Amino acid sequence: MVKNDARTIYMRKSINEALNKIWEYPLTVVEAPMGYGKTTTVKEHLKKNHAEVLWQTLLDESITVFWNGLCRLFRRLNPDAAASLAGVGVPSNSVFLEEAVGIVEGIQFPARTTLVLDDYHLLSSTDVDRFFELLVRAEIPNLHIVIVSRSVFGENMEELALKGYCWVIDKSYFVLSREDIVEYCRLRGVILNTEEVDFLVSYTEGWISAVYLCLLGYLQDGRIEHQVSLYELIDKVVYRRISAEAREFLLTICIFDNFTLEQAEYLWCQKDAEVLLRRLAANNAFIRYDRAAGTYYMHNIFTSYLRKMFNRLSLEQKKAVWNKAGKWYVNAGDCIHALDYFYKTADFDNLLAAIEFDKGNSIWSEHKEKLIQYFGDCPVKIKREHLQACLIYAINLFSFNEMELFAEQCEEIGRYIEALPGEMEYEKNQLSGEFELLCIFTKYNHIAGMYEHIQRASCLLKGPSEFIDKNGSWTFGSPSILYMFYREGGQLEQEVQEMNEAIPHYCRLTDGHGLGAESVMQAERYYYIGDFENAEITLHKALYSARSQNQTAIELCALFLQLRLAVVKGELGYVMNNLRQTREEIKHRGLYEYLHTWDMCEGFVFSYLNMTKKVPAWIANGDLQGQSILFPSYAFFNIVWGKALLNSGQYLKLIGLAETFVDHASVFPNLLGLVYTYIYEAVAKSKLGHQEKARLFLEKALAIASPDQVIMPFVENGEYLVAMLAEVEAGGHYPELISRIRGIFPPFEKNRKTMSAELSSGGSKLSLTEREWTIAELITAGMTNRAIGTKLHIAEVTVKKALQNIYAKLGINSRTALARIIIEHRTE
Template identity: 45%
Template sequence: MSIAKRYNQKALFFSVILKERFERIFEYPLTIVEAPMGYGKTTAVREFLNNTGANVLWQRVYGSSLDSFWHGFSRLFAELDDFLSRNLEQLGFPDDSISRLEALRLIEDLEMTVKTVLVIDDYHLIDNFLVNSFIEFLVESEVANLHVILTARYTELQGLDELKLKGYLYHITKQTFELMPKDIAGYYRLCGIRLKTFEAEELYSLTEGWISALYLLMLNYIEEGSFRTITNIYNLVEKAVYAPFAEEVKAFLLTLCLFDSFTLEQAIHMWQKENAGLILTEITNKNAFVKYDHKTKTYQMHNIFTNFLKDKLEGKSVKQQIQWRAAQWYLKEGNYFASMHYFYACKDFDQLLFALENNKANGVNNANRRELFIKYFKECPDDVKSKHHFALLIFALSFIIYREPVLFEKACREFIGNIQKDDSLNNEFRQRLLGEYELLLSFTGYNDINKMSEHHQKAAKLLHEPTSFIDLQANWTYGAPSVLHMFYRESGRLEKHVHDIIEALPYYYQITNGHGSGAEYVMEAERYFNMGDFINAEIVMHKALNNARTNNQTGIVICALFLQIRLSIWKGDYATVLDLFQVMHESISDLGQSNFNHTINICEGYVYSLLKQRDKIPSWIGSGDFSSSRLLFPTVPMLNIVYGRVLLIDGEYLRLIGNAEHFIGLASVFPNLLGQIYTYIYLTAANGQIFRTDEAIFALIEALAIAMPDKVYMPFVENCDYIKPFLEQLYNQGKYGEDIIRILELYKTYQKSVECMIKENFSAEEKPDLTERETQIAQLAADGLSNKEIGERLYISINTVKTQLKSIFEKLGVNSRALLKQEFKEKL
């Protein structure tokens, strides 16, 4: 064998077949590059994309955490649109249909004018069916100019075969990366080594074309002048890569092996010496297992090398110190859950609770973190918890949300015991802690206004500043679009409930900096509305809206707008209904508060079920799919109000009757009288449709018995299309005479309004058609052109395109370009 005098150990070689396969990536929305560790997947994808002129968004997966995955995914878009990136992150991982649609809308709004490639590297590490589902949804939506590449050792996409059949997926497998003998000879030639034919064949037999093994054998050859048969890849890494480094470099590598990717600043933090940059230069110059990405300004370790170093770190006394430094890095960066993970790994519970307190109560309502909070609380030593009073309050709040009463009581006992024994607390700070504790206890009194207010008033006397452990950006209504729905709990006392909440909430506002402002007026306005006093309802509604907007309380704004929508239905003003829904969507989009999408969907489901427009009801509501972790328990009775009406208009009478007991049970927990009233009304309707008159009358009497002491008429008015004969039957029997007369009077006006709206806006012969200009824009949008491209093609501004698309979406009843493509082409 003849040997060149100079070696190029970092030369990159790609076989002809690999190049040919990669050339087809842009023909598909999704490409999966699948091969075991060490086959050069990441390097090949990176090098290919560098020469395409495409805009590349690169995400590396480090584990199975949904939070970490979504944080990384969201930040990818920061360089293109920081507002979009923040909106995506604020949305949280889209784990249900509505949040997936919102994520899609945000990404589509980016208007990618050049080919954009989203690479998710080491995708197998996430190993989560929810992420798989989101990726499949994104791909099938065919976002214009967006291509997704997943690199993975293995893939378990549920719809893999279907994606292939539909032409969405291009699959590059291990065989593409295997170097045949002639390829091995070509690779070694680039590196400065000339092989004879039999040597290349022997290397192929030994490695089966695995380039990492070929690389390590080459390093071994350069060092010793011969190829040695070493079957264990880590032995090769040890001998050819790790051993030649000086001891300081080896120690440096161990300090960074927790990260597959890191910045120079991160390296300096971990190494705690200023020569980190010099060491990194030496490392990257000597081997291809650590590379520097100039675009992201990060150093990236190959998985084989990272795993080797992690094995080396096991059992070493320095491991705990390295984990602690990693935790401190994430703490400094504000990534509190990552810092808690590493503090837990090195059992530094003091710093773990410090990180928890810095994070306050942000994110505790995420059901995916339930087990983490329980684990941290149970394993943290008592003497550590005794020094972290705010942490115990956060734990206790999380246990309320996770419905863990035993752990809640334990956290409360520990909190009170600790502050009593803590001699370091001055009287002012002890009072502050007790004030925070009273605020915490108020949540245990939900939805009893007076019980909650007792704690709020005590807290207001003790706190001289707003609370510092509650997430004041959270939705005050827990996602429900009705305050009356939340706090109407005793029949005959609705007026008193309204009076109580008006008296009580100022104390709460004092200690929460106005959180939920306007809620009391929403409830007052809703009472007037349900009594049929629409003038007072509208007056007070505007008062609520002004209060909520002044204090940036988006959840209360949505509640007020929802009531305004119901008033508009009463007037038969469908144009205003559409405008108000648009205001709702804009109010959450402009503020980056897309977590309210579920709330808006509930409003939409409610309205379109009244108008019997089944196709406009959000699919997740129509199917009764309420499994999303975003839905908090107080919202569920309101969802059942909508879902019950959907079952009614679907003709699912038996299912509705079968579900009624469950609906009433859920509405009785706090209790929630509106949920009970509507369910009994639906039982009346459903039994009536299957000619069970006695059962229908019995259910109607139950509903009237709850509602009539408070003159809550509108639930009956809105469902008179099903229950009118039974109301008349009761009237003829001399029961609830005055109330039934009032309900039927209100229904005359309401019925005319609804029939008029349906005739003018939803009848087939009257369905609005697209104008010529709208047809042009819809065609171009369906073909995948961005707003900018459409504007250039038609010589109109981007704003005009956006306005026209809004009109097109409303006329066709769609809310994304993907649905537009389907609906518009069907219309043609």
């Protein structure tokens, strides 16, 4: 009897043996072209072996969509870890990368947990590649990653394989031999003669999809078809054999890579979608239903054929399908996919409406180019009818640092609002008020100019802004408010007063956004002029205000100043505890975007204490571009990096970078960035024996600081400046300012040396046994647990247990963090 079961799966012994090794390696890469049965084979093997499977099929190139899906998978095992991973977001830099790996390492995985990433080739992301590479190197107990792809995984796959981290199953395992083809035919109930077998071997070259289609034709017509192409085979033995209604249904739904019944019903608009799907899945191996996920999947080959047929439809027919798909995604809360489909149909009205509905929450930096394209192609008439979308677009341009486009968009919005008819007075006032809040960014760093827009917005808006996100970072990641807004020499006190006047009005319009910023700036001014008592008093007010409205960005600025005041008093225990506790609180609250801010705070403190090796590596290496630092914070980053360079004796490099530091600090401007840079340049010149040039740069810094009596940058660097300041004072320059610096410096310096010595002695030894230290060194060298066990003649499980003890002793949770500590220890 001839069997005609579309679901018959042929599992060869060799491929089963290859897949059995999944549980011997942290990573298995299954790599072969489309149509070789990779997905089906892996899925069936894991099912038969009762693995704990976390399966994610990639749908497109969107990194954000992929990451959100990955977090949902981990939610099954550890909801808290999944939420933390979502909070970190795609690990696009070293800070987030280490954090993300550490979170996954903290999950307890059941035996044989297998994370499968299907169609991984669609992603093409070095950030994600690096994340999985580090997960693999971490050898997390019970976690095995399987990457199913049409191309090789990452640029380091060969190295991973050589070091024993990775097992590769390539195309050769999937190519059917002559004997395999005969056996596969037998399983389908087909016995072929020698000539027919010869043809199948020659025609299909062992490609199982082609063999399947030829057999399907044989089961239908009793003979092997000699078609020219695979698409002709699909057309004859699959597509033409189903009803006209089913063909129309497939052409409607083929725009999705996978879909739910609800999606199919929404696009099909008829009641028989479920019946059609069940019938198609039962009789066709190219369509399958995943009951656990509630999702239908179509094979890539079949999808490619259907989309080729879809493209032959009239433009109006295609637009109707795309438009429905866009509306589906709006209802599903997936703004980005909705925009893509509305753009295909040139339906800009719905495109901008989707942005307004989403309020821009789905827009990330990876969408920048398409967003610019969509608005660039959108007719002016449509944009005038969707001014909220234009406001959302403008603020995204600012966050993308597309300042020229931002300015153009602001000008455009202003014209649109002005052209609104008189009978729309209320709407015009509301939009004008929101526009005034947007225009604050055009005057960034100029408090008086920003305040003018705030006052105009206050007269126009009848309630809190719907445009400004109260939970957004008010500081652009800066750890200091005064750094952001101190722009004019001799005007610091006036600028503090202007901030005191402006912030209450702004907070009323934004439901508390930025509350406490005025008090932080005032407290910072007291600190910088050496009035530590008033600084601490005002600081408590700032912390209370910021916390009352959950203004984390402002709170961190206040906590940073609190640390600096503790340094003045020599309270090392307080400093170290609060550095650690604040970092843990940031993670606990899922506010990972602020880790870079706190890294800069930590880097500043350790640089001041001359503990350069404890400065976060990305700062010490000047890795600014690879991090989530916005341009307004660049000059503060340079303050920390510059001091690290100074402490490590990299004087030539510091001098070479000084011009860039000055350029960054001159844009808005940020006077503190200039003062610190000139101080560093003076010290570097002096160390290289250029004393006259050194004095000139020091006098540049003094000239900026003197009108406002800003003394702390000089006190903080006093160990390098004492002699030079004495020479400047002897020449009759800046006597009052230098006198105040000299008055504060001695006790300050005494506390600094005491803390530095205490910190250095306390960190001179790691609390590891000799065996643990050896294992830590080998891990840092990149060896796997298995390789370490072999080298030390101990069981792999013993290595894993020792590693857990090492993590507990050092208060870390990842190999990356361990490697950093070991490397730092070697250099101390």
